[in-house]
Amino acid sequence: MSPATTTARPWLNLANLLVVTTAGTLSLIWCLYFTDYLPQILTLLGMGGVFSWLALMLNVLTEGRRKHIQAKLEDILLDHHWTWIGAMLSLAVGCFWAVEHGTLILSAAGDESDRQVSLIPEREVGTGSSSIQQEILNGRGRRKFLLAVPRFGEARYRLKIDGLPAKWVQVCALRRRVVASPDSFYRRPVVLVRPSAGLSATLENPREQWRLAIKHQGTDLAQVESYRGEPLWIGCDEDVELPELLLNRWRLELASSSTKEQAMVRWMAPRSPLPELELRAKDSIRVVLYSGTEPQPVAEAEAVVRPVSRIQDFPQEVRIDVRH
């Protein structure tokens, strides 16, 4: 520090010091609270990481020369008005940027598997946009996602984790939203339509054409052509894993009808004709199976969507079978 300048304008030195320190500290607090980047930033500030070479070079310098450089830098930083102005401007720009972002925290405390996470803004769902954020969420890990929102507003994102049903999350500016994986993903109404073991085997026969019509609230929603007896997800993606509880239930059902477990193979790869459909409790779902061009249904099933209060309730299974 140059004694001449510090004595000449001590108030300026103090103001610069205070503003720079405050701005830096606030930035680090924001980083800590809203992002996962603090460890990297601290590494850089401590001249670790890519700045390690700089630290090495500074150690090469003699004590006197290093002090000289420090004094020069101190002069530049503390003895000019543009320092505090710059710091304030940076803080203002940072705040301006921060109020347009919110944070989504994904906690995979209950999940052993590493999974890919993708986040798509609501307005870009189905557009094939490149603004999809894709990251890996480690098993039992926790990850923060900084997401753009309207200024002081909120935005909806489609949060999709491989193997789990997609979920819409509302992210607010300057707020953190915590989502637990996988539990919170299962707490939404999803219907799984499954043919009985015998019907499933029948539908697998390639010599007959089958089609399945899906109605939601009495309205035709989808026609599954060339249906081959796979289970159908209604309201979630194809890649959603079948819960172990459900598989055990199927095993019991097969055992009770003396059917070998190999029949379950047909049920292991569900299709998803309506991945984007958001079901709500008390919605009605009707599925009708037709054979070839026959106008009379082969089988049909209807269900009222139940609210999901426990993970065990996922998914709501609708069994379709021919009348015996």
Place this chain on the structure above:
Amino acid sequence: MFGTRWKRLLLFYFVLEALSRVATGAIHVSVRVQIGAPAVLLVWGPSRTPGILAQVEQSLAGELRKQFRHWEFQPGGETRQVELCFRLLEKQPETLAVVLEHQEAADLVQQVAEEIWLAPGELAIRGGYPVASEAASSLSHAFLTFIMGRHKSRIEEILRQRVPVATEGQWDDQNRVVLPLAWENFKELRNSLFELACKSSSNEKLRLISHGQEQNGVFKPPPPNPSYSALALMPRKEVLPNGERDLTSDDFSRLRGQFIHLLAFLKEVRPPDNWDIFSPGGAP
């Protein structure tokens, strides 16, 4: 034992009643297929089911003709007097059974055979319900394998007891009854045992045990049809409720005068005493 005898007599009565309306010729056994499995009907659909059933009936009638060539079989339910009804039943969900029933009158149905085609749990691992495009072949195969393959002797027994091979006959001058069965086709029955069910114009009924004859007779159909060589039978005994009685020459004169309606049942196939000598490479 007593009950069974009365049941047989009752059946016999119904057969006579039904067949007395038949003018001439052999009885055609109707071969029908019924599906008592709603699931299967739903899978096929109402527009395709009649076609499938017709195909299966056709196939089964053809196979029955091959296996039981002394009787006539006709697919479908046109002639209602005697019927073999092949049924597919779903005994419990996803368990299919094949059944053969013999029906002589609307209320006289007798189950001949029943076999499980697809046992519990098999449906899901053996391709499910037969779909329409292959239903005819798989269903025919099931009936042939499980019913006709395993219960052939039982079916033959039913046919011998219930289905006449001829529904008329003519007395010749040797007190023989000549059946309208062409000698060329039926001479292998010339040593077999028959039962003639006779009925008089006054509704008197009689059953006669008769033997096939080595010498053919001549059957004379109504003009302008020409006469032809036919199988002849010699009545030997009358069947009574409490046994059998040998026929005498007096009986024949009574029988020839009174008994006009006649049914000939094949009771026992016996090979001829002297088989025709086979001439290799040429006609005899």
